[in-house]
């Protein structure tokens with residue numbers, strides 16, 4: 001975490017606590033900020049991401065809504081256009097779809113349609129991803145639906161420090177941000193997180209591990225197994241791990257800089273292969289850095305199948321073994 | 334006047350909380366054996382529920398949504414269907430599904446994360462479990478509509494919760510049902526809570542039943558912890574779906590007023606958002622002792638009979654658990670099956686690539702870590 005700035009006091013927080021910390025700080029700083037969703041109030045969210053906020057800010061700013069995602073996001077758009085800074089929670093990414101129309105038809109293009117008169121400074125937060133032994137629809141990664149759509153920013157943090165900083169940037173952003181939280185690592189580890197509000201800029205990737213032979217691009221919950229794979233390969237291949245952090249707009253500069261150094265790349269995500277981010281990154285490399293390329297870009301991803309019930313999820317999710325094998329293939333080409 | 338034509342705010346009850354008949358005129362036409370069978374199903378569902386929760390606590394099963402308190406509504410509404418009718422369940426309908434022919438073993442496998450738990454036997458007229466709230470309402474309307482177009486004579490019941498009435502799909506499904514006059518029974522299990530959100534937060538309407546009015550058909554509120562009232566109301570709604578009277582529409586919305594005694598799921602802690610006192614108040618309405626009193630006092634069952642039922646449901650559940658737990662982890666190829674009728678080449682390649690890796694590294698390499 002080379003870029004970490006620690007100002008003043010810090011606390012050791014998990015990723016989900018960092019979400020709460022970011023929300024709380026922005027609610028204290030800016031009274032236009034409010035949180036709305038299912039069970040975000042007294043219950044503090046099903047993952048406790050809004051714990052304590054209801055007690056501190058009350059029911060007008062930490063709002064339990066009726067069970068209706070389209071209603072939540074649709075009214076949040078109206079609120080955002082009318083001067084508020086809503087942060088809408090979707091309980092799981094798998095339940096965002098009733099709101100899909102509102103997100104893509106309105107949040108994403110209110111600015112365009114009104115030629116800048118109306119804007120939508122709104123955040124839609126949702127836990128995403130597999131690995132927690134959850135029932136159907138609780139494990140998907142469908143970020144590509146949103147990265148495909150112009151007018152949205154899509155952020156996926158992988159550490160507590162970045163989570164707080166990126167969330168604050170997202171809330172302050174003048175445009176709608178889809179903020180996807182890797183629930184597999186909500187409580188996996190702690191990190192020093194400053195008490196003060198701070199921003200981690202949207203649109204900037206970061207190099208988590210420097211290397212010379214192969215660049216591996218990843219984000220969210222897959223960052224950890226990718227780093228583990230890089231470590232396992234230490235004596236064999238020098239692996240550079242780039243954590244994208246923002247998956248739309250992509251940080252082309254950092255991607256290309258790393259690739260031009262190594263000439264070899266793999267992309268790791270748990271979302272299905274077809275139409276996933278890995279394809280976009282691969283194409284970008286082809287377009288911009290073909291002459292540096294020494295091997296085909298390897299996509300290490302979820303399968304092109306519905307996410308299975310949990311007895312089979314370990315097979316579905318890329319983990320260190322699959323990632324090691326993929327990187328090796330690229331290195332040995 | 335039909336029981337369905339009462340004011341939607343008037344809650345229909347047949348058995349009082351003490352198991353006394355309060356309305357003779359609505360006493361359902363059930364034989365002694367059927368009444369006892371209904372009671373046994375309720376006991377079975379309750380015992381299953383308790384064991385399932387403890388399996389989850391012991392790490393033998395994943396997240397599980399308990400149904401205790403809701404047996405009266407589930408069992409009696411399923412009981413009121415004819416064999417050929419269809420059930421479109423939510424995720425909490427293990428009791429109703431059991432009555433309709435889904436084995437306990439299969440329900441256990443589903444919550445244990447096995448794809449086999451999703452395979453509903455051909456002979457059971459039960460649609461898949463629908464986890465995204467209220468989505469199944471439209472499916473039930475569509476299936477009922479198709480059946481009507483095909484000249485069928487079946488009813489389609491759909492279960493969902495109080496929270497579900499806030500989703501667009503609920504309203505769209507009911508609206509279509511009214512417009513196309515489909516043979517549906519929309520059965521709302523109003524258990525007062527949608528996780529931590531109380532019923533009053535879902536709608537400013539006085540009742541959920543009254544929402545039917547907006548779609549042009551009948552809505553009726555029933556004491557959902559009174560199995561006899563639930564049976565009677567559902568039976569009438571099923572009959573009307575198949576054979577409506579002059580000027581009547583086929584669909585009905587039933588709001589079964591009840592309470593979930595336990596947590597929303599095993600991942601939920603209700604003490605954060607509701608008072609124990611409230612739970613205790615509703616426990617006084619428990620459908621099981623209520624039915625038991627009715628059966629005992631009418632001489633349909635004696636205490637020995639009750640004990641025998643208790644023993645037999647224990648055995649039945651224990652057996653189902655043994656069977657479910659003896660099923661080995663499914664093979665990864667299950668992930669790739671049933672995505673399409675045939676397997677596209679691209680998918681076949683992905684499956685083969687993974688299988689090769691698994692052969693090289695062994696199963697453990699993939700099963701650790703997460």
Ligand SMILES: Cc1ncc(C[n+]2csc(CCOP(=O)(O)OP(=O)(O)O)c2C)c(N)n1
Nearest residue numbers: 038095464465466494495496497526527528
């Ligand atoms: C579309 C959608 N949004 C959110 C969820 C998460 N969720 C699961 S159950 C539930 C509450 C449902 O309440 P209710 O309809 O009253 O049914 P109950 O669980 O009480 O039986 C929520 C919000 C979901 N499954 N689907």
Ligand SMILES: [Mg+2]
Nearest residue numbers: 494495526527
């Ligand atoms: Mg409910």
